[in-house]
Amino acid sequence: MSITSDVDNTGKKVTINVEGPFGFNLVQEFRESYQDKQDFQFVIDFRKADYIDSAGLGMLLNMHKYLNQNDGQISITNCMPQIKKILLISRFDKKFTIS
């Protein structure tokens, strides 16, 4: 269970890596990874995430709201099929680019 992020200050790009279950225990860490970076481009790498619950979904929505970027500008990549399914059930493809 952890969040790590790679920040590229020149390219204004942040990659957030999620490991383990993505739920409310990560709320602080996750928030810190995007705080005060409104003008950055975000990629969330779910490669090592094993499951997500509604708290996790809420955290993603919160991020979207906080950054106030256009729909689809935040990417969620490398989702295992089971996580992708949950994101799609919850229609997160409307707000995020999911690949």
Add this chain to the structure above:
Amino acid sequence: MRVLIVDDQKINQEIFSDMLRSLADTIHVCDDGQQAVDYLEETENLPDIILMDVMMPVKDGFEAAKEIRSKFSQRHMPILFLTVLDDRDSFGRCLLYGDDFILKPVGRSTLIAKVQAHYRTAKIHNEVARQRDELSTFREQVKYDYAIAESIFANLMENTSKSIPGIDFITTPSTVFNGDLIVVANRPQGGAYVMIADATGHGLPAAISTIPASRAFFTMAAKGMALGEIAIEVNRSLVGFLPVGMMMAASLIEISANGLDVSWWGGGLPDGFLLDSEGNIVNALTSTHMPLGVLSAKEFEADLVHFRLEAGQQLVFYTDGLTEAADKHGEQFGEQRLKAALDGTKTPVIPTLLEAVNGFTPETKQDDLSILSLTFPVCNQDAVTEPLDPAFISGLAIKSQLYFDKDALQSLVVMAEVRQFLSGILSGGSDLDLLCSVLSELFANATEHGLLGLDSKIKDDEDGFLVYYQLREERLAQLSDDAYLALDVKYLPNKCQLVMSLKQSAGGFRSDDFEVTKESEDAHGRGILLVSELCDSVRYSEEGTRVTVVYQIGGQTQI
């Protein structure tokens, strides 16, 4: 030397024995042909030479010789006839049934000379026969070993994905076994992993070293690991496995779900090439790492090159069997000829290169030779793979209760414990993850809204999310002593169904509190929707303090 003397005259037996005493280790005598045949059938130590009188009672020498020849056809025992018959017909029969003859009366030096000569021939004959038998046993053994090894390699490669549009390769071993390896695996997230590798040497020793590499590759690929981690694992599997001096040059490639983003790790293979849509060489990909299996885990570098390709562009990789293919003067095909063959060619790359190298070296290949071409976008429709090791699913019906009292709820990461328990029923795979999503949801609701009386609407305010979870912490610390959650799990193996029922000690759930639609944009309320989508049924009872869901294992296989 062992000698058998067959003669009906006692005096002859004595004379011949005496003549051969200095030469022979053992001398056995028989009185007639029948006795000789009987003796040979019984003895464990067959003689090296048989001296055979022709005219004897009971069974004569010719008859006895015929029988001995047919009964001991596998072994060369020279039969020397001792005879007084001096007609041509008798000589002929002597040579037909036996190997030589000596006329009686027998001279000492003639006897010794002939016996020695035939002994030498027999020894050589039997030695050659022994070697022949040994060789044919050995050949059978090798044939058997090869057949087994071949089927092991065939099984090993069965995991490789055969048809992903855009990925094309050929690998031709110099012997039955291939030290080159091209493996392709579906990426669980969509896209693909590819590895092209060349183990030191060729034939069986090189082929063997591809085993741990491909195992590690497929295992890591099934987990959807990052390319760098796959490189680290493949390297780790080879270090310590390969003898000093053996290593594996390789390129590892990860293609993302969009078919255009590529990550590359290159160690020790000759330069790969990037071609534009016209087939012109745009760039060379030069490996910056050492081959796999050389550096310890501490020293190993897994930094990657990332690039995005355009539709129509191609990547070409190959093993040194291509550039080092030599003509009859020993001159190698080389990179210049390779580039010339490649540059600006619009025809498919692999046949073009093979034709060029075969035209250059008409003789048989000396090394394993492999070519890999990737034409972008690489569209992998078949993204979802069967896991390498299918998840274990219990065959036992299970009925149990997990009980979480106040202390447990305060101190444990509840879902970690629940996942650990569930993995006893279902060892892994997407069903376990989805089940955890469902239960995580139910536990969150029961804890936060039931036991702690939190209102989801807090989350709607600015920073509400943090406030909500801070409040959760505070209230959890003040949890009343009689608070508990109890999870009943019933597993029905014949239906592959899990019936899970969560009881909370306080609070109740009214479904109109959580009325949500799929279009809801609130930061809360999504959980119940998720649960109902993932489960066959969701039912509340006991005034909302118990929720029962039915989950079908394998019901979500369409994902």
